[in-house]
Amino acid sequence: MEAGSWAPRRWPCPPGIVLLALASVLSSLLSSGQARVYSRCELARVLQDFGLEGYRGYSLADWVCLAYFASGFNTGAVDHEADGSTNSGIFQINSRKWCKNLNPNVPNLCQMYCSDLLNPNLKDTVICAMKITQDPQGLGSWEAWRHHCQGKDLSDWVDGCEL
Numbered sequence: 001m002e003a004g005s006w007a008p009r010r011w012p013c014p015p016g017i018v019l020l021a022l023a024s025v026l027s028s029l030l031s032s033g034q035a036r037v038y039s040r041c042e043l044a045r046v047l048q049d050f051g052l053e054g055y056r057g058y059s060l061a062d063w064v065c066l067a068y069f070a071s072g073f074n075t076g077a078v079d080h081e082a083d084g085s086t087n088s089g090i091f092q093i094n095s096r097k098w099c100k101n102l103n104p105n106v107p108n109l110c111q112m113y114c115s116d117l118l119n120p121n122l123k124d125t126v127i128c129a130m131k132i133t134q135d136p137q138g139l140g141s142w143e144a145w146r147h148h149c150q151g152k153d154l155s156d157w158v159d160g161c162e163l
Contacts, residue, residue: 035076036120041161043073048163050126056133061154069144075120089117089125098128
């Protein structure tokens, strides 16, 4: 055995970055195990039960359209942005302002962890979405809604759903 063979190895990147990446992957794996992809009408009924029909002047069809274009109705959807923030859940709510991820220096205006937005029962997600909609931009806070739903006939999103 050589004298210098026990020397510590150099990490290719700092251990903190490795832990951050590992935590992100682990949380994605854990949340994907409980994810649910709703059908259009199933989601419309759930959102109606939560009182989103007419909330802040938006129809149930607006919310269903948003959920489709944001996540494909997938409660476990997570999108990573270039700035390090994430968009989480069926409405793709961003961690830059609305929920707490690993960065302690964010406003966390919904007062919840971003992982709470991945729950298939949608309670926390709807509470946070309602708070976001109170912003002057309303549903316009979501780019997906502005580009795909705003100003369009959205009646097809809830037609035949027996609401």
